[in-house]
Amino acid sequence: MEVKVMPVKNNKDNTVKKNDSEIEQIENNLGQFIEKEYGIRPAEDACDEPDNQTISDNDTKDIQKQEKRKRRKSNREIVIAAYICMMIIVAMIVYLGKFIAADNTEMLSNPYNKLQGVLEKYTKRGDILSADGKVLATTVTDSNGNEIREYPYGKMYAHSVGFVGKGKTGIESTYNIYMLNSSINPVYEAITELKGEKNPGDDVVTTLDSKLQKVAYDALGSYKGAVLVMNPDNGEIRAMVSKPDYNPNTIAVDWNKIVNEDDEESALLNRATQGLYPPGSTFKLITMLEYIRENNNYEDFSFQCKGDADIEGVKVNCHNKKSHGKLDINMALAKSCNGAFAKMGTSLDIESYNNTCSQLLFGKELPYTGQYSKSIFDLPTDANAGLITQTSFGQGNTMISPLHAGIIVSAIANGGYIVTPHLVSHVQGGDNMTVRSFSYSKGEQVMTDREVKALRKAMGDVVNSGTAYALSASNYKVYGKTGSAEYDSSGESHAWFVGYARKNKEKLVVSIIVEGAGTGSEYAVPIAKKIFDSY
Incomplete structure (x- = not known):
């Protein structure tokens, strides 16, 4: 009996060809993605096992380098921001020190500063003295307990010393804040406050010579x-x-x-x-x-x-x-x-x-x-x-x-x-010790x-x-x-x-x-x- 062998269609070959084509397309897409995202061009035989491993290592190294660059850039930005903040803080500290040392006097001496009114409640205004120790202005208390500013020399120092009453002029105005400050011993200050008494203000010592x-x-x-x-x-x-x-002693009466x-x-x-x-x-x-x-x-x-x-x-x-x-x-x-x-x-x-x-x-x-x-x-x-x-x-x-x-x-x-x-010349406390000198x-x-x-x-x-x-x-x-x-x-x-x-x-x-x-x-x-x- 004759057996006739019929040709059989090779579906397997077709399937392999189809799979190879799909793999090639995937490789191409993957290569384009890697090139686009990481700037790496894959080798032509990317699918071969040895070469594919090499590309993976290179990719990892490049990615790590880029990550380091990003972190370094981010750290640099943080350092710059921190430096700027630090400089701002230092500037504020310097300004505060300058204000405490000097500029605050001008602000505190401003007649519109309400702090002066507060200080007057707790401090008895200090004296104004000549260079040779004569009292040119002082505060006394009358029989009713009212404080009165007294000028022992009357008209003689009217324009230099000034007055307190209808506003302030002269030294009474310019150095007002110093006479409302008290530099007495903190213990004595606490005692006077407990007694409900005012602390003695500092004295302003002038350059004026009483004889001249x-x-x-x-x-x-x-x-x-x-x-x-x-x-x-x-x-x-x-x-x-x-x-x-x-006469500064009668300025209120003579004002008009x-x-x-x-x-x-x-x-x-x-x-x-x-x-x-x-x-x-x-x-x-x-x-x-x-x-x-x-x-x-x-x-x-x-x-x-x-x-x-x-x-x-x-x-x-x-x-x-x-x-x-x-x-x-x-x-x-x-x-x-x-x-x-x-x-x-x-x-x-x-x-x-x-x-x-x-x-x-x-x-x-x-x-x-x-x-x-x-x-x-x-x-x-x-x-x-x-x-x-x-x-x-x-x-x-x-x-x-x-x-x-x-x-x-x-x-x-x-x-x-x-x-x-x-x-x-200077300001002195209750113990006649200089608490503020002025240099010219x-x-x-x-x-x-x-x-x-x-x-x-x-x-x-x-x-x-x-x-x-x-x-x-x-x-x-x-x-x-x-x-x-x-x-x-x-x-x-x-x-x-x-x-x-x-x-x-x-x-x-x-x-x-x-x-x-x-x-x-x-x-x-x-x-x-x-x-x-x-x-």
């Missing part, structure tokens, strides 16, 4: 004006007088009368720091300073004074049209010749003149903690000859306070430095040694052979400048004297204005002499 203050006060007499006495080396104000004045006075009286105005006056011939010191700066051969200056002169078409008269004859620069200052200084003034560079006045703090803040007025120097670069000549000898639009004049003279006396005038360093040097030497020589001639000759017969050396400053069209003038006395190493500056009195040599110089003689 009395001499200056008496010397000004019944005149309106101001007297400022200071140490040119450290800025200590040794005496400060302003008249008209008031005082505030309704006309402007000429202005008893509450501290003329020593807030009064502005034309400087008159005292300003010739500044004109001379500028002339020295612009002319190396300033000693060759010469002027023939005939009592009046025509300067750039402007008629200029000396006092009473007195002829001074031929003058060099020193004798021009000594004789206070208006014509000579008008000649100097019209030769100056106006911009440089303005810069010198700005350097000397005209129109600028003064280094003084109390109330004061800014001085004025107004001379445009296109000013006409009339304004220039008037400005050169202290008229025109120029205005200055006795305080500012004292600062400028102090610079001449101390070698050219701006000092910080001040009324307070010299400021900018505004004059060179050459300039200071030249000004001192000329100011010495003012005393030895000029308008302040009355000060020459003394056992101390005086350098100064008188001034007669016209303030209205009638020719009425204020009397000025600014200068300093030196004996051995000690120096004392005075700045004196006598309103409406006339010439400085006649009215201001005698006041200066009384002060210098007493010291």
